[in-house]
Amino acid sequence: MSGASKNRTRQERVESLGKQKPRWIQWWQDSNKADVLSRVGIAVIAGMFLLVLCETWRPPFAYRLNAIPARDLISRVTFEVPNESETKTLQDRKRREQLAYYRNRPQPLDQLRAALKDQLFLILSASSYGQLTEEERSAFTQFYEGDETEPDDTPANRFSMLKSVLVDDPELKTLDDAILIAMRDNYQYGLIMALQHGPELGSQERIKVYPVGRPDEVEFVEIADARIAQAGPTLAKRLREQFRTKFPADDGQKVAAMISDWIVARLPKYETLQYDDALSEQARQKAAASVEPVMTTFRHGESKLAEAGKALGVSEIRLLGREWVELIGKMRWTDKAARMAAYGGMIAALYLLCSSYIFFVDDRQLLLDRFRLTRMLAVMVITIALGYWVSGDRWRGELVPLVMASILTAVVYGRELALLLMAAACVSVTLFLGADLAELVTVAAACTSCILLLGRIRTRTHLLYVGAVSAVITVMTVVGVGIVTGQTLSAGSPGVGIESFYRGPQFDMVVWGLLKEAFWSGFCILVSASAMTPLLPLVEKGFGVQTDLSLLELGDASHPLLRRLAQRAPGTYNHSINVASIAEAAADSIGANGLLVRVGAYFHDIGKMFKPEYFIENQSAGVNQHDSLQPAMSTLVIIAHVKDGADLARSHHLPEPIIDFILQHHGTTLVEYFYREAARRSEEDPNGETVNDKDFRYPGPKPQTLEAAVMMLADTVESASRTLVDPTPSRIQNLVDAISNKKMSDGQFDECGLTFKQLDRIRRSLVKSLTAIYHARVKYPGQQSA
Known part of the structure; x- marks a missing residue:
């Protein structure tokens, strides 16, 4: 029987030689691609x-009130701004030219005409001048008192x-008609002694008159x-004209006069x-509003917006803000996309830096656990x-957010990772704000000092102490950076000597601004540290960490679980106290x-309180419950205290780090006594079957932290030391x-990162503690041996 050999591809022949693939290709092929892509997606969403x-699509507005630019600020775009002073001048002129309103x-x-008729009726009732009564004569003298220059008059x-x-x-109807016609303009236009x-407040030549209502x-x-x-003579002239037609007698003009x-x-x-102030003011405002603003043009690359060495005032900030708005308005979408892409590259670089440190140096579970990764990215975002939005001149x-985040990350992730994360945050905020190196140094000093000073939070005033010391450091940093960057020297006006500047009021103003x-x-640092004190319980709850404050409260002997343990399993309770002492x-x-x-x-060991009599430290009178059980069954009872303890801890809402101690303090060690039995x-x-040691091991996990490894050793040596007859x-x-x-x-320490040097120190500490516990005592005369 013969058969042709199967032809293989080139790739299959290469692989048959045993050549290894690149590590990243091998990693990608072996990894859970859905999980990896989900974590990458979380990071991308956070970045977006x-x-x-x-x-980030628009350039930052990097100018602040009272800041001192080191160079002249030249316009980056051609734009126009209203000239407020000239516009106000035109508006005031328009207000002055506006006609005021008067009610007529x-x-x-009418009362004047009626009074005239009354007086005339009184006078004309007498038949001759000689027959005028005193009242009638008094009324007549109002019209004529006599003229000595004309004897006949x-x-x-x-x-x-x-x-x-x-x-x-x-x-007197004809007379009244004549007077009414003569006063027609006075009725229509009104009469006034002087403008009100x-x-x-308006023109002095013309007014607007309207009837009341x-x-x-x-x-x-x-x-x-x-x-x-001026209206009086005109009225007299018109009345004479009316008399000329209505009373044509020879003496008519004299009577008219x-x-x-x-x-x-x-x-x-x-x-x-009567002057109407409301309508007049409304008209003036309308007239002023109708004035077109006088525009001042600033040209690209030519016009100076602010002068070097002079503090930016409100007018300069407003002008720079207008230029910034115009610049954004003239940006094309490609420019905005390019800016976002550039910032995206910066964020990607920071991602790579921080993730590499976390994965290779710190705790890679921060990246592998999607929930923890999301939580960390949320804190940073x-x-x-917040740092970006509260950085304006108003606040x-x-x-504040940077310092609070520094304290939070130091509590949750430790100093080393907190320093890296906050360094990335400081760089990001500085770049997003378009700030200079001095700003970066200031925020970095504040964050770094808070992280390094934080340490262990054992008292409620510790954060206030950290905030106070960090505030002093930051104040000195701001002043020092201001001097180093030449803020005081650059503030001198052109033509003013340095010596004159330092002795003048301008230097005092600059120094006061720097100190302010x-x-x-x-x-801000004091406020941040103070705000974090009441927030610590929320941080502990949300991130599953414990500060010394909460640990001290948790370690109170009156805790319900510890009291129950002392009552139901006093031997275990005593054992736990001893382990705590030597392990610490x-x-x-x-x-x-x-x-x-x-x-x-x-x-x-709180799980032991369910069946305390099955553990040697709680047994008395030589009764051993395991004598009636098979070794496998005894092992199950012994091992069960780990799971029972974890369930009990969860039901009493103990923090996760404490539950980890319960689960990891035996690791996957072998229950030797029952295994050997x-x-x-x-x-x-x-006919017995071969015993498998896996059936006699704790379920684990192995210790994941140095603290869990110390607990495992302390727990084991404390129990074993009780068996020593003469504990020398x-x-x-x-x-x-x-x-x-x-x-x-x-292999119990394979997953906790314990080094040989640390293990040697733990050994020496345990020996020292146990020797102190079992130290030899002086035997006094007459004392019997215990």
Whole structure:
């Protein structure tokens, strides 16, 4: 039987030679692609949120009030801005030219005519001048008092003239008609002694007059037609014309003069015009609003917007803001896309830097766990976005979110990673704001000092202490950076010598501005640190971490679980107290969190309270419950205390780090006593099955942290030390070495990063602590041996 060999492809032949693929290709082929893509997607979404929230498509507005530019600021685009001073001048001129409104109430003129008729009726009732009563004579003298220059012009003759001219008009209707016609313009235009508005409130030559209650019926009136001083002679002239036609007698003009003089003399008491301030102001505002703004043009590359060495005032900031808006308005979509792409590249570079450190140096689970990754990215995005939005002149509060995030990340992720994350946040905020190196140094000093000073939070005032010290450091940093960058030197005006500048008020203003900015930065840090104190419980709950404050509260002996443990399993409780004591010292010796280990030791065996009599430390009178059980069953009972303890801890809402101690303090170690007992019985029984050690191991997981590794060793050596007949230091040393070597050879420390140097320090600490517990005592005379 023959057959042709199957032809293989080139790739298959290459692979048959055993050549390895590149690591990244192998990793991609072996990885869970859906999980990887989901985590990449989370990072991309966070980056997009950051790009949008920080408005990266437009250039930042990097100017602040009272900042001192090192060079002249030249316009980057041609634009126009309203010239407020010239526009205001034109508006004021327009307001002055606007006609003021006056209300015309002609009733006083009717009263004047009626008063005239009353006086004339009184006078004309007498038949001759000689028969005038005292009252009638007084009324007549209002019309004529006599003229000594003309001998024939006597009061009696005048009285006769008046009687003869008006003899044909006994009811004075014709006279009244003549007066009404003569005063027609006065009724229409009104009368006023003097204008009731100043030159700044409207024209002094013309006014707008409307009848009371009818503002729509406006008359444009020349002031000369309404001013009584000028309207009086005109009224007299018109009355004489009316007398010429209605009373053509020879003495008609003299009588007309008598009556007109009487009327004109009393006109000042009968003003009919009243200034309307509301309508006039409305008209002035409308006129001012109609003025087109006077525009000043600033040309690209030519016009100076701000002068080097002079602090930016409100007008310069407003001008720079207008230029910035015009620049954004003239950007094409390609320019905006390019800016977003550039910022996206910066964010990607920061991603790569931070993720590489986290994956290869710190805790890669931060990247592999989607929830933890999302939470960390959310903190960074919110911090940077808040820093961007509160950085304007109104608040200048970018330090507040940055400092609060520094404290949060230091508590949650530790100092090393917090320094890296906040360095990335400071760089991002500085670039998004378009700020200079001085701003970066300031925010970096604030964040770094807070992280390095934070340490262990054992008191409620610790954050206030951190904020105060960090505030002092930042204040000195701001002042120092201001001096180094030449803020004081660059503030001198052209032509002003340095010596004159330092002795002048301008130097004092610059220094005061620098100190004001420095102390404001310090105040922001104090506010941030103070705000984080009440937020710590929320941080602990949300991120599953424990500060020393919460650990101290949790480690209180009156905790319900510890009280129940002491009542139901006093031997286990005593064992837990001893383990806590020696484990805390061991953890402190390698720089781990000794307080966390101590509190974890209090709770690590709470699962034993369900069946306390099955554990040797709680047994008495030599009764052992395992004597009636098979080794496999005894092992299940012993191992169950781990799961029972974790369930009990969760039901009492203990924090996750404490639950991890319960689950990891035995790792995957072997329950040796029952395993060997089972193996012995299997050897004695010809039909017995081979015993598998996997059936006698704890389910794990193995210790994941240095603290859990310390707990495992402390728990084991404390229990084993009780079996020593004569616990001398050498025997304790041998016991600790044997147990630690056994745990290490069993691979229990493979996942916690414990080094040989740290293991040696733990050994020495445990030996020292156990020797102190079992130290030899002086035997006093007559004392019996215990």
